[in-house]
Amino acid sequence: MKEIWDFTAPEDDDLDPERPSDLALDRLYADELDGEAAARIEARLAASPDDRARFEALDRHFDDIDEVDPRRLLASIRREAEQPATLMERLRAGWMAWIGGLVVVGAAxxxxxxxxxxxxxxxxxxxxxxxxxxxxxxxxxxxxxxxxxxxxxxxxxxxxxxxxxxxxxxxxxxxxxxxxxxxxxxxxxxxxxxxxxxxxxxxxxxxxxxxxxxxxxxxxxxxxxxxxxxxxxxxxxxxxxxxxxxxxxxxxxxxxxxxxxxxxxxx
Amino acid sequence: MTRHELDQIAVLFRQHGRMVYRRCLRILGNPSDAEEATQEVFIRVIRSKTDSSQRESVVQWLYRITTNHCLNIVRNRGRRGELKADREAELPRQRAETEAPKLLLLRRLLVEADPQQAQAAIYVHLDGLSQREAAELMGVSRRTVGNLLERFTAWARERVDA
Incomplete structure (x- = not known):
């Protein structure tokens, strides 16, 4: 019982409200924030080594993640994208349910x-x-x-x-x-x-x-x-x-x- | 698919692939699942024929798509008893020792939680977003996010007690 309560309340209580979220850092990294918001977070990064380290970690290349080969992953994505969805893929994606439903509708x-x-x-x-x-x-x-x-x-x-x-x-x-x-x-x-x-x-x-x-x-x-x-x-x-x-x-x-x-x- | 479209895919992946992978890993807790989900997210983006450049925030858009996709995976696999071992290394706040049990519990609760409440719980409890940020991502008011989290917590307490 206590565990449930703990995973909610303390996080909000003990975190610095000025600490930028990962979403905010991702948006800063993607240059999506307006000038004021970007300046506020950049000031925070300049003052907080921890947050600066978090932001710099976003800058790491995909290659630095040991378990992922981004070239292979991108190649898979492009290969899939180039091919129309196969029958099996459509079935996996839920087409079976739709086809079944349409059969029920029958002659209509x-x-x-x-x-x-x-x-x-x-x-x-x-x-x-x-x-x-x-x-x-x-x-x-x-x-x-x-x-x-x-x-x-x-x-x-x-x-x-x-x-x-x-x-x-x-x-x-x-x-x-x-x-x-x-x-x-x-x-x-x-x-x-x-x-x-x-x-x-x-x-x-x-x-x-x-x-x-x-x-x-x-x-x-x-x-x-x-x-x-x-x-x-x-x-x-x-x-x-x-x-x-x-x-x-x-x-x-x-x-x-x-x-x-x-x-x-x-x- | 044209050469231009393939190039666009590559650009989108190079700019945001790591972020999508990181989100998938955080939600799914397993590198192989995260890699597969990352691929599926980008395929889904491509097949939706949506022009990402027309989005005000591509990051927020991808956060939403990734969250929905990974939440569906968690729920489908959880219902089939296929959830793999959780990985503790991707905790958002570098407090692995204290947060790992909570993270494990949260992932298991996501399987059966109300979908809207689960989404709010992911954004706030797993990602560490503020309720304002979660509200913006979900397209609802901050008060609604607060209500969803309250209901999620109440439901989770009953669930654990049971």
Whole structure:
């Protein structure tokens, strides 16, 4: 019991708060820090032989690490990079799960693009033009928490209001690392799931699997787009670059798009 | 893959390969695992077709990718009972004697910890980053990092007691 407590608290207590972290030293070494931050750390290095030694250690060439041959390592990387992923590599990378899921989807895969069934909202509005999705691909569904605390389905494109609390469910045909990125009207992006950032949770395949947490919409009005990113379990969806026009993701990732029309008053 | 792309890989590796290897070794605790993971991280970077030069901080970007990749390895191998012997030589603060047991314990806890909490624990407890630095890397607030660490510690205490 004491051990657990010890590995957290004392480190923060007895360390010099001015001591630069390895990350800060790595960024200084890579010339990534702004002038003020760089000057502060360089002053610290000039005054602290220990920290100076740490920084100089970063300058050691890869060759100085006995157990690693950097030329062999780089050659391996380049060799791998030059070759398309083999079938075995794809299977290792989680394609087996995806292929299995697609087989389950079966005949529906033949019909490539289908219209997702309309899910009319409380005001009777039908879904917008953004509901065309790849059959078998991930599907994001959104519910708005009503006054009675129960979830009401929201259709893509349907008006929502600042202060609305939204919860999400996903339909997945394969075990996936899942993330939802929101892109606001001004292009700002945020994590809608997981709310706290960090690694994307692995979600097992299923219909309308509820995701934890809820998003409360802020005051900014305009069209906001949610992108559900579903990648093979070994691939991190956070590596996708998401813009207003859609995500650019590593191989194997798929996505669904959901539009929120944020208006000034509740519908 | 073009000659230019291959050259870019070489440049990125020469500039940051050692840092990625060092991070992998710290998280995985084993040189052969770290070397393999370093290769996988760079392959992943290449296949993502991401232009690293467009990043504000390549170091932070690689820290994140490496941490996520190595954490996945730890968790997958841990679940399969394949964690290898931990190496104590890569402690961040040169306090191997006092920290080795804590490091060993932390790595074992990472196997089953909540992924977000595990990531925060790696940055703060393993890397020795400040909560502000960890928050910046994770794209969350400092308060969130504090909450994640509190929950991680509470969970770890229960885990050890059990």
């Amino acid at each position: 895969v033949i019909a490539f693009f289908v219209l997702r069934p309309a899910a009319n909202g409380p005001d009777g509005l039908g879904p917008g033009p953004d509901i065309v999705t790849l059959k078998g691909g991930p599907v994001l569904a959104v519910q708005r928490r009503g006054a009675d605390g129960r979830g009401q389905p929201v259709a893509s494109g349907e008006p929502v209001a600042p202060g609305d609390t939204l919860k999400f469910t996903v339909t997945l045909s394969a075990r996936s690392a899942v993330r939802i990125i929101g892109v606001e009207a001004d292009g700002a992006r945020y994590d809608a799931f997981p709310l706290e950032g960090g690694p994307s949770p692995i979600i097992e395949p299923g219909e309308k699997v509820p995701l934890g947490g809820a998003v409360t919409l802020d005051d900014a009005e305009g069209r906001e787009t949610l992108f559900l990113l579903a990648c093979p379990a070994e691939v991190e969806p956070a590596d996708c670059r998401v813009g207003a026009d859609g995500p650019a993701c590593p191989d194997g990732c798929r996505f669904d798009r959901f539009v929120l029309d944020k208006q000034g008053s509740a519908q």
